[in-house]
Amino acid sequence: xxxxxxxxxxxxxxxxxSKQETIVLGLDPxxxxxxxxxxxxxxxxxxxLECGSIKTAKNLKLAERLLSLESAxxxxxxxxxxxxxxxxxxxxxxxxxxxxDVAQARGVAMLTLAKEKKQILEFTPLQVKQTLTGSxxxxxxxxxxxxxxxxxLKEVPKPDDAADAAALAICGAWFNQKLSLAQ
Amino acid sequence: xxxxxxxxxxxxxxxxxSKQETIVLGLDPxxxxxxxxxxxxxxxxxxxLECGSIKTAKNLKLAERLLSLESAxxxxxxxxxxxxxxxxxxxxxxxxxxxxDVAQARGVAMLTLAKEKKQILEFTPLQVKQTLTGSxxxxxxxxxxxxxxxxxLKEVPKPDDAADAAALAICGAWFNQKLSLAQ
Numbered sequence: 001x002x003x004x005x006x007x008x009x010x011x012x013x014x015x016x017x018s019k020q021e022t023i024v025l026g027l028d029p030x031x032x033x034x035x036x037x038x039x040x041x042x043x044x045x046x047x048x049l050e051c052g053s054i055k056t057a058k059n060l061k062l063a064e065r066l067l068s069l070e071s072a073x074x075x076x077x078x079x080x081x082x083x084x085x086x087x088x089x090x091x092x093x094x095x096x097x098x099x100x101d102v103a104q105a106r107g108v109a110m111l112t113l114a115k116e117k118k119q120i121l122e123f124t125p126l127q128v129k130q131t132l133t134g135s136x137x138x139x140x141x142x143x144x145x146x147x148x149x150x151x152x153l154k155e156v157p158k159p160d161d162a163a164d165a166a167a168l169a170i171c172g173a174w175f176n177q178k179l180s181l182a183q
Numbered sequence: 184x185x186x187x188x189x190x191x192x193x194x195x196x197x198x199x200x201s202k203q204e205t206i207v208l209g210l211d212p213x214x215x216x217x218x219x220x221x222x223x224x225x226x227x228x229x230x231x232l233e234c235g236s237i238k239t240a241k242n243l244k245l246a247e248r249l250l251s252l253e254s255a256x257x258x259x260x261x262x263x264x265x266x267x268x269x270x271x272x273x274x275x276x277x278x279x280x281x282x283x284d285v286a287q288a289r290g291v292a293m294l295t296l297a298k299e300k301k302q303i304l305e306f307t308p309l310q311v312k313q314t315l316t317g318s319x320x321x322x323x324x325x326x327x328x329x330x331x332x333x334x335x336l337k338e339v340p341k342p343d344d345a346a347d348a349a350a351l352a353i354c355g356a357w358f359n360q361k362l363s364l365a366q
Contacts (some may be wrong), residue, residue, distance in 0.1 A: 063297035066290055090283045100273045103283045104290030107249055111291050114246035 022176070023049070025082045025118075026169025027073075028161050029109045031065055031101035032056060034073075035161025038080045039151070039169045046173055048151045049080060051162040066108045073112045085113050086172025088164070089122035123171045128164075131171045143167050205359070206232070208265045208301075209352025210256075211344050212292045214239060214248055214284035217256075218344025221263045222334070222352045229356055231334045232263060234345040249291045256295045268296050269355025271347070272305035306354045311347075314354045326350050 021042045028035035037051035054072040056065035087110070090103055113120055123131070129138040132146040144156035144163045150170055157163040204225045211218035220234035237255040239248035270293070273286055296303055306314070312321040315329040327339035327346045333353055340346040 061303075063293045063303060066294045067297045070294060091280075097274075100282070100286045103286030104293065107287030107290030108294050110246045110287065111249045111253060111294070114250045120244075120246055 022083045022173070023080055024169045024173045024176070025076075025080065025085045026165040026167065026172060027085060027087045027109060027113075028164040028168060029088065029102060029106040030161065031062075031069075031105040032058065033159070033161045034069060034105060034109065035159070035163070035165035036073075036076060037157065037162055037166035037169045038076075038082070039166070039173055041173045041177075046151055046170060048153065048157070048166060051157045051166055053159050053161045062104070066104065069105055070108050070112050073109060074116075077112075077116055077118075082116075082118055084121065084172055084176050085118045086121045086123060086168045086175075087113075088128075088168060089124045091124050121172050121175060123168060123175075128167050128171050131174065132167055140164075205266045205356070206263055207352045207356045207359070208259075208263065208268045209348040209350065209355060210268060210270045210292060210296075211347040211351060212271065212285060212289040213344065214245075214252075214288040215241065216342070216344045217252060217288060217292065218342070218346070218348035219256075219259060220340065220345060220349035220352045221259075221265070222349070222356055224356045224360075229334055229353060231336065231340070231349065234340045234349055236342050236344045245287070249287065252288055253291050253295050256292060257299075260295075260299050260301075265299075265301055267304065267355055267359050268301045269304045269306060269351045269358075270296075271311075271351060272307045274307050304355050304358060306351060306358075311350050311354050314357065315350055323347075 021040055024039045024041060026037040026039070032055065034054040035051075036054065038049040040047045040049055054069060056068045060068070087106070090099070090106060110120070126136045129143055130136045132138070132150075133142050140160065147153070147163055147166045147170065148156045151166065157166050204223055207222045207224060209220040209222070215238065217237040218234075219237065221232040223230045223232055237252060239251045243251070270289070273282070273289060293303070309319045312326055313319045315321070315333075316325050323343065330336070330346055330349045330353065331339045334349065340349050
């Protein structure tokens with residue numbers, strides 16, 4: 001059966017050319033708090049390596065806060081050899097002033113990732129909700145519970161930014177797998 | 184007359200400690216176009232050294248555009264030994280999508296300036312209009328004509344972003360002088 005041979009050889013090539021483990025970083029940028037989550041994807045298993053929130057001091061000037069954010073992202077990228085980054089896409093800011101700060105921080109994050117030549121995927125909050133729960137109307141709590149279930153955690157990651165970043169990382173890992181299989 | 188002695192010695196100290204020439208950079212950040220203008224301030228005389236617009240290609244990805252913006256700002260800072268930067272302050276974005284892009288570019292500009300340890304002043308478009316024309320309701324054309332007059336130019340600088348940046352630089356130079364005299 002020639003088609004079976006083809007399938008087998010394709011699988012063999014995929015095994016040879018694809019790295020066993022992929023490290024995905026989920027990033028939810030903000031000026032005061034930037035959520036981050038590093039996942040390892042080994043075969044179909046996702047494991048949370050580290051998550052948390054980068055905070056910048058409110059008493060510092062904007063330029064100093066951006067410097068401190070850049071420095072923290074760089075340190076994390078040294079710690080984890082990231083293959084793929086999944087970052088929140090800004091599509092609308094209800095609070096324009098906060099939105100400006102988030103966007104300035106996001107610009108710095110994107111620049112830092114670009115310098116490290118990381119592959120970047122972008123997802124809107126709606127896409128994240130739909131991917132994890134099947135519904136764009138899902139509450140933050142439901143998304144958090146799905147993160148906990150998928151990553152086999154005892155608790156939903158804290159703070160909220162870290163949980164959001166973990167949800168982004170899961171989206172990135174799943175979407176990247178689809179891309180790989182389609183190639 | 185002891186007060187005259189004090190005045191004279193203060194003037195002498197100011198002459199000794201203050202550099203003759205100050206270079207001011209006006210920066211009007213954007214993702215597609217970032218206006219810039221370098222002014223020299225020598226005593227009370229402002230001279231335009233260079234102005235223009237940094238453009239990033241629309242067909243590039245956001246991260247690549249931000250890298251290209253950072254690189255262009257760095258090159259300009261090498262060319263002109265800037266003492267002070269005057270940058271547009273974002274306070275409201277009528278077009279939210281454009282506003283997000285402007286803010287991401289502005290974040291990158293602020294980071295780049297902070298790395299070079301430049302002193303930064305921020306002015307809203309309203310403050311720029313009021314400072315140059317005396318009216319916050321002034322049209323762009325009126326601001327441009329004031330730029331032309333103050334800098335003794337034959338024409339209003341082109342493109343618009345460069346003229347806006349020159350207006351910002353004038354504000355920075357004047358405001359900085361007030362600060363120096365008050366010290």
